Amino acid sequence: MSSPPEAPASDVHALAEHVFRHHAGRLHAVLLRIFGTSALEWIEDVVQDTFVQALRHWPYRGVPDSPEAWLTQVAKRRALDRLRRGHCSQSKQAELTALTHALLGESWELEAPTFTAEINDHVLRLIFGCCSATLSRDSQVAVTLRLVGGRSIEEIARAFLVTPSAMARRVQRAKNQIRASGPMDIPGPDDLATQRTAVLEVIYLMFNEGHSPTQGGLVSDRDLCAESLRLARLVADHETVGSPDADALVALICFVLARLDARHSGIDTLQEQDRRSWDPGLIRLGVKYLGRSARGTVISSYHLQAEIASCHTLAKTWEDTDWQRILDRYDALYRLDGSPVVWIHRCVALAEVLGAASALKALKHLAPEERLRNYVPYLMVQADLLRRLERRSEAHEAYARAEKLSSNAAVQEFCQRKQLTLADAH
Amino acid sequence: MNTYLLLLHETVEESGQSSPDEIQATIAEYSAWYESLKRADRVVDSGKLTDEGGRRIEGSGESFRVLDGPYAEGKEVVGGYFVIRAQDYDDAVAQSRSCPHVKYGWIEIRQIDVLSA
Numbered sequence: 438m439s440s441p442p443e444a445p446a447s448d449v450h451a452l453a454e455h456v457f458r459h460h461a462g463r464l465h466a467v468l469l470r471i472f473g474t475s476a477l478e479w480i481e482d483v484v485q486d487t488f489v490q491a492l493r494h495w496p497y498r499g500v501p502d503s504p505e506a507w508l509t510q511v512a513k514r515r516a517l518d519r520l521r522r523g524h525c526s527q528s529k530q531a532e533l534t535a536l537t538h539a540l541l542g543e544s545w546e547l548e549a550p551t552f553t554a555e556i557n558d559h560v561l562r563l564i565f566g567c568c569s570a571t572l573s574r575d576s577q578v579a580v581t582l583r584l585v586g587g588r589s590i591e592e593i594a595r596a597f598l599v600t601p602s603a604m605a606r607r608v609q610r611a612k613n614q615i616r617a618s619g620p621m622d623i624p625g626p627d628d629l630a631t632q633r634t635a636v637l638e639v640i641y642l643m644f645n646e647g648h649s650p651t652q653g654g655l656v657s658d659r660d661l662c663a664e665s666l667r668l669a670r671l672v673a674d675h676e677t678v679g680s681p682d683a684d685a686l687v688a689l690i691c692f693v694l695a696r697l698d699a700r701h702s703g704i705d706t707l708q709e710q711d712r713r714s715w716d717p718g719l720i721r722l723g724v725k726y727l728g729r730s731a732r733g734t735v736i737s738s739y740h741l742q743a744e745i746a747s748c749h750t751l752a753k754t755w756e757d758t759d760w761q762r763i764l765d766r767y768d769a770l771y772r773l774d775g776s777p778v779v780w781i782h783r784c785v786a787l788a789e790v791l792g793a794a795s796a797l798k799a800l801k802h803l804a805p806e807e808r809l810r811n812y813v814p815y816l817m818v819q820a821d822l823l824r825r826l827e828r829r830s831e832a833h834e835a836y837a838r839a840e841k842l843s844s845n846a847a848v849q850e851f852c853q854r855k856q857l858t859l860a861d862a863h
Numbered sequence: 864m865n866t867y868l869l870l871l872h873e874t875v876e877e878s879g880q881s882s883p884d885e886i887q888a889t890i891a892e893y894s895a896w897y898e899s900l901k902r903a904d905r906v907v908d909s910g911k912l913t914d915e916g917g918r919r920i921e922g923s924g925e926s927f928r929v930l931d932g933p934y935a936e937g938k939e940v941v942g943g944y945f946v947i948r949a950q951d952y953d954d955a956v957a958q959s960r961s962c963p964h965v966k967y968g969w970i971e972i973r974q975i976d977v978l979s980a
Contacts, residue, residue: 496893589882
């Protein structure tokens with residue numbers, strides 16, 4: 438496929454990145470606000486039809502001056518057609534029509550007022566609805582990606598490694614449950630903290646999956662990371678919903694994302710990365726949100742992780758890194774959630790503070806060796822520590838085992854590279 | 864410069880569920896083509912035709928008839944048209960071959976005949 442000729446930006450009504458996907462989420466949110474959760478049955482069809490109309494019209498006349506206003510008006514027309522064909526009473530119809538005009542505006546040229554300020558409220562309602570307590574975490578993530586993130590069932594199915602029809606059923610069940618749990622809204626003061634925790638966890642899971650896909654050939658899914666950042670900022674920036682832990686999550690995502698492109702060519706360790714290729718804009722944003730996150734009294738796991746990420750990201754060199762501070766934060770994090778992944782990362786920091794021998798000893802405290810022998814992150818760190826202790830054949834064996842067990846092609850490639858280096862040095 | 868009519872033929876089929884990103888990518892391709900043509904001042908006119916196939920009339924007097932358009936039943940329709948300026952057919956072909964439409968359908972190129980004294 439030949440690439441289209443380069444055009445000066447001023448001449449072309451360029452489409453903002455992912456405008457369709459992001460606008461899908463906004464249209465879903467506003468339509469649900471107008472028509473209630475029963476509209477979960479049809480809003481996706483309305484939005485899909487709208488996009489197909491754009492696909493059929495825009496090639497002949499170019500992209501309209503305001504693509505989002507155009508899409509909004511077409512979607513509005515389709516929703517109102519539907520309303521007329523439906524079996525609503527006259528008065529209900531009139532009421533919903535008026536609300537539709539009020540929320541979606543009349544203009545094909547300029548953005549309706551909804552799409553500047555109020556839209557965030559509608560989208561947040563939808564996010565809270567998708568993270569409803571009656572759903573499993575997996576379903577929450579899937580339905581959030583579908584309705585808020587505007588991803589297709591096929592795309593979500595690929596990320597979850599299930600068939601599209603299985604994912605379609607899962608999303609349908611989730612939508613049924615959302616309908617059954619009543620109107621979607623931003624929770625009141627009593628429930629806000631609990632429900633926000635669920636929302637942040639869903640965003641955090643999306644980010645983790647984007648940042649280190651469990652399977653497949655990708656080192657990272659940048660789009661999924663960017664999507665998590667977008668949603669996290671929506672929560673963090675909202676007047677009543679925002680909170681210090683949401684700020685900390687934004688900071689964490691910024692610091693990790695800033696380094697992401699530097700490892701796109703494959704997995705390399707922080708030590709090997711060219712720090713000049715890190716994104717200064719994201720780092721600045723991270724610093725800003727980390728500062729804001731300090732206003733509370735509770736230190737969440739996001740605070741600790743963001744602080745660790747900031748230590749790595751702000752250090753000028755690997756040697757310059759404040760390892761003692763990182764180790765302290767990992768200790769705190771381990772006390773908070775006690776997860777093996779945290780312990781493993783703690784051991785990496787420990788190696789820098791007390792040396793590889795102490796770290797290897799600490800690593801073995803985690804669990805009986807037999808159980809860990811199948812755990813890829815453990816094997817990778819163990820291999821590196823063994824290498825540093827000049828125990829080459831054991832290091833080689835650990836990398837070989839990690840390579841065999843991992844289902845991520847980038848991890849496998851990294852392990853092969855390490856094995857070659859170890860063999861060469863023999 | 865001569866003037867050429869490009870008719871974009873397409874086969875109507877049940878459109879699968881393209882993702883928003885896929886739709887956007889396709890539109891971006893078309894739009895890059897269209898804008899580069901416009902910048903070179905080659906576009907005279909363009910438009911999308913409605914989907915229903917139109918009307919067809921024939922005969923006169925007693926035998927005059929109005930029928931559904933030629934495409935009403937067929938699977939193939941003309942989705943839209945461009946009128947462009949080009950030196951000759953080779954040039955018109957060169958302008959059109961980069962149109963992404965050729966991936967989804969085919970393009971009929973006809974020169975508009977202007978008889979000059």
